[in-house]
Amino acid sequence: METSSLRKRFTDLQDLDMDMIKGITWAEQMWRTLLTGLTKTFLNWTQVALKMSNNEEDLQEWVQVFTEHYEDTCCELVSDIEYLKSTVIANIESLLQRVESLCKTLKIEMPVLDIDSSCLYKVQHQLKKRVEELEHSVETRRRDLNKLRQKQLELCKSLGREPRVIDDNPLPSSDEILDFQNHIERLEQEKFDRFEKFCLMKEEISLMTRELNVSPSTEFEKNVLSQDDSKFMVTDENMKDLECFHKSIKRQLENVKEEISHLRSNVDHYWDLLEISLQERQEFRQKYTGNSVDVLDALRLEVRRCGDLKKANIKVFVDKLRNELTTIWEQCHCSESAKEDFSYYISDCYTEDLLELHEIELKKWKAYYEENKEMILLLNKHMKLWNKMIELEESATGPDRYNNRGGKLLKEEKERNLLSKQIPKIEDTLRELAYKYEKHHGYEFRTFNKTIEEYIYNMHSDRENARKEKLSARKIQREQPMLTLTPAKSALCLFPGSITPSTMCTSKRKLFDNPSTDIRKKIKTSSRLVATEPKKNKSKAYKGIIPKIILSTTSQSKRLSTERKKRIEKIRRQSVLKQRNNNLRHENVSSTESEYMNFENEVSSRVDCRSTINPFLVPLPDTPAPATKTPVKSISKQGSSHRTRPDHGTPTNPKFSAAKTNLRMNF
Structure with a gap:
């Protein structure tokens, strides 16, 4: 640096007051050290200079050199400290830029720093510490993000889905990271649910395939039924295929069960028609059990075999079906007109079509019986109780009604009272069921070609007519002339009081x-x-x-x-x-x-x-x-x-007294 520039700079230094260092220990101590050193230096230099020469010119030259060197040294010292200051300021600016960049990366706000009121070195230290913290946060967040990405990639691969894209520059915020974590947790839960569903379906499919006795045919079915569950990926497509596979196996099993049940019913029907021995039936049932495809094939063959035998014995089977029809008609309370509607009942053209028509008619009436079983059974019960009531009424007016052996009269009276309560309840129930039947079918229910109301009315009407006929018969019997009596009774009537009961x-x-x-x-x-x-x-x-x-x-x-x-x-x-x-x-x-x-x-x-x-x-x-x-x-x-009058009681205390008579009784 040139001497003139240094001197100019020295002269440009500020004139500061010494009061600025008051209270600053290191400054006051440094000032004392400088004064002491400058004093010693100046005195030693002066002593040497005085010894060297007394010439004024020489001393002035030496003083100028000393002064210039002193000024240069002072300027260098100030320049160094200023350079150091500028370096610190530059570092602070760089740190601030780094903090700003890290905050943007982390998507957080810039921290507020009090640079004016703080020392530069302190600010620099604070910024360095903040930068370290932010860099650690960035590194941690980036590491967590990479883990979440890897986990998402694995889950999406298992589920057959596209992963969610998330940028790392800038890094996602805390809320975004939390949302990404929730997304991954949902993926994990969905994978767990799918795997659990797969295990359940696999178990059901295994049971159904074993019951059907079938083996997997495609590669997908083999993966499903494999012992290693890891071979099956719970992707969207695989889960759809799994559900289709499960539904198809289930539908197949249901169809096989339904067909086997239908075939077993047909086989039993054919066996009954063909009168197959019980031993042969039992052997076949023991050999073909379950609902497998093999059992289905065996039943089909048996039905075909029995069908061939049935064709060879159509007349026998038609006669059996006609007997069953007669029985079911009686059970269903069919009228003669309803029976005559089936004109094939009297046909003698024994063909397979005739047999099929009889089977259809029998099924129709069996279905009718099952549909109206409650009403039919109730009608039968009503008829039974009604007949019992009529029987009790006849016994109550019979000649031997007072043969009260073992409390017979009391038992009959209790039974009559019970029937008088039960029969009206049954009739009300029959009316209610008949109303529901008419409302559902649009026409009235009939028992032997009578409606329920007609049936009940006729029962009560017949009972009342029978009662009136009995009363009329008794009245006619009382009004008959004496000549209709037996000889002994005629004598009693002709000669009243002449013959005693004895x-x-x-x-x-x-x-x-x-x-x-x-x-x-x-x-x-x-x-x-x-x-x-x-x-x-x-x-x-x-x-x-x-x-x-x-x-x-x-x-x-x-x-x-x-x-x-x-x-x-x-x-x-x-x-x-x-x-x-x-x-x-x-x-x-x-x-x-x-x-x-x-x-x-x-x-x-x-x-x-x-x-x-x-x-x-x-x-x-x-x-x-x-x-x-x-x-x-x-x-x-x-x-x-x-007993001479069954309708009245017997006197409890009969008395005997004497009385005269004009007739003589000869014994």
Whole structure:
């Protein structure tokens, strides 16, 4: 550097105040060191110069050289420190640019640095530290991004998809990296789900192929059923092919099962028609089990074989089908017109078409039965209960209805009450089912060519007509003339009060043995007179008048033995028991019996009318007939009792008293 320029620069230095270094330790110490060194240097230099010469010119020359060297040295020192400052500033600028570049790469904002208020070296240090941090973040993010890319590449290859493209300059932001990670996680989950689905489908396909007894044919099917699962890639295309393969195998198995079931049904039908032995059937079933293709082929061959045999025995099979048709027609409550609609039933042209027509007709009625099975079974149940109710009603009016052995009357009454509750419920259910049938099919359901309403109405109508016919028959029987009676009963009606129940048994036998015998000669004179004395019974079951039997006490004491007294007491005890049973029965008496009792009471109240059913209860001419007829027991010599009026109870305490008569009874 030239001396003139250095001097000029020295002169251009600022005139600063010494106060600027106050409080700065290193500056004050350096200033003291410089003053001390400059003083020593100046004094030593002066001493040497004075010793060398006293010439003013020489000393002035030496002083100028010393001064110039000093100024140059000072300028160099300042220049060095300024150069160092510029170097630091340049470094700071470079670091700032690096920070800016890294922030752009990381897609973050530029950090704010307080350069003015901070020392340059401190700023430089801070920037260096920030650059190191940013470079580490960039390196870490780039490394993570590469890993995610590699992972995505593998997953997309497994799934058969294109990978997502993501740039690294600038690097993706944290949010973008997080979204990319979520994308990869979804790919992993989808791969896991697909693999799980593949395992399940593979297991199902394996089971179905084993059941069908088939082997894989294509390379894809072999990869699916391979023991090594890694051979199968869960790509979109492979998964679609896998689903198609699974559906096809499943459809094939269903078709095979359906066809095998149909063929087995046909084989059983053919076996029944051909009357194949049970042993041969069992051997075939044991040999061909399952739903494999081999079983299907075997069943097809068996059907073909049985079909050939069937063609050779068409007439036999047609007759069997006609028997089955007759049975199913009866089960379906078919009318004659419905049967006549199938005109081929009476055809004698035995061909394969005729056999097929019978099979179609049989299937039609079987399907009809299955469709309306509930209503048909309910109709059968209704018919059964109805017949049982009619049977109980007939037994309730039969001559032996009071043979109450083991509580028979009470059991029948309970059964009647149960039937009276069950039958209306069944009829309501039948009406409801018939309404649903008509609503669904558009026409009414028919049982033996009758609608449900007609069927129920006819049942009740027939029952009511039968009841009225019975009442009419009883009325006609009561109004028959006395000549229609048997000889013994005619005698009783002609001579009321002359024959007692005890003499009826002996006289009847004699009259039938010899009809020409004079009745009056066979009857002995008797002082007994049978009469009725009205007496009110306190029992709830009898609101009418219970007659008494009044006998002569004199003849009674003479004729009744101790044994007969015991029998009478026994009969009275039995009467009490029967009275209790009749009371129970009377509480649930039917409307028919009530009407009959009213009719009987009305007839009994007439003096000029006599009962044609019980000849023993003929009122005397002088005795008014009771308003209500009640049962009277006749006691024979053997002590047997005869019920004369089954519609009423038996008196619990019959009494005997004496009475005179104008007729003599001959024994």
